[in-house]
Amino acid sequence: MNIEVEKVVLDKAPHNAQYIAHDIQKQILYIFATKVKKKICTELGKNKYYILVDESLDESGKEQMAIILRFVDCDGFIRKHFFNIVSVVDTDALTLKQEICKVLDNNGILVENMCSQVYDGTSNMRGSWNRLQALFLQDCPYAYYVHCFAHRLQLALNGAAKDVKVVWRFFSMLTNIVNFVSASVKRRNELNLIRKAELKELLDSGKLETGRGLNQGRSLKRAGATRWGSHFASITSLMSLFKETKILLLEISEHGLNQQFRGDAESNYIAMMSFEFVFALLLMDKIMGLTNFLCQVFQKKKLKIL
Template structure:
């Protein structure tokens, strides 16, 4: 276990110091707490002066009842726990993706396609060769602009498990190389070295050319274009926490606005993408059928438009908004905003006597409640 102390020096600057590495017999919260208190006590640092805790999202660290942060809060009510906001956002958006079945299938198919094409240096070279041929054709016909930094060689990017920014990069790379990837999969499906490669290529081709996959691809590109900026904001070391929280609220407003007014624009983008790449668009007024399309398997009579607008589009945005609200708790956000009134930078430019008063009053009430319990 690595122990790091973060503090404010006499000049008002935030400092971090690596303190110690401790060998622990297990990772139970109570064991970790005892070792931390032991290390601090050996260095004549009073644990009761702790004013903050920062861990990852593991249950033994951030658990509300038996997590390490909860055990410290039971003894020291001012040791507020704040989860890393950048990591918290990654968890929120990944959680939303896992809660919607269509998105779960989409990211599974996306991973299979990218891994199949990128796993072999030969297939990557073939993809680049196809792209060069396509670019030369567009340049000769005058349909493509030329200039410094344009039309560079690209490749499909793999998505990481917890880094949402890598998911966005994976989606944008496939959208840029969609035609080239389609042609490569067709070529391998027809002339692959063996039956296994031909079968895998055909399976990925069928998945990629489905309307559900293209709809999810365009939808997540639009949504993650909003959230990707927020991810970058939280990872900036010089970002003001209050400004970052304002970005969270702004992102929520943009997602809500997209839910209310963004369907028509999204559907037009999906149809344009399908027409460009030869993907069949279903009749949105027709009945949506699941399974093997047998009548006995259908639960409700809904149209394709209802399914993609209500069960996919609205559901995805609702899940993301719910995750953002759950991860960025109102109490933690308000605490950080109130505490920003004590920021010493720029000659205490953020000083706000009302925020300080509210903060002190809240801490006093919490202290009284803690002593009474």
């Protein structure tokens, strides 16, 4: 259908060419990424912009730095684009700055046009002396540093939870329960089988509403160490699977493989069925329903700060 493609594929390439080799796929993705970045640079032009940078470990344990650009384009529209992800040797402020400048220079983006920088609150990012925001201020005196609002909210919630013993014990017990049930594929499958049996019983009795998107398969979710919003997801997942989790823990405590396994299941069962845990579960579900909404608002492209 495409004459240019036909010339290459039919005239020059073997008839069995599928172009699904790993190296070819990477080349195609690189071409796509290059075109997307060129489009973003065209929208940006010579306008002012600010950067959002965060770094974390990938699955292989390598440090990765994500760079996001936010700016007003030539037509007056606010744009916010994921621009690049870079592997870094370490998270030293000078290394991060060099890598960010390299990405900007390679794409023809002037560093001096930076008017703001947004990071989390770690010391290598926010420090007033020889930290990332301070290093950029030397080159761009108007590139003011803003601590991510969503991250600040998460830090405040984390700090508040540590000061309330009941809440801190609750999250500790919640983590133990989720980790115990989700530790093996077998236990996750058993939980799903219990849920399916419960759903079937409710459907047969007519006590459960049916329809598209309802009664989806679910699993318990672990709370992340750095994302307080994941704690809310962990709470809601346990609430939706509370009965199934209770049945599973009870079965393991009675018919587990060995004494230690049965003891761990029983201790988690006792903790989960305690008044303190259930009260904190319901309380934190209500409170974090509000804070999670606020956290999501902080991450919107358009925000009325008042």
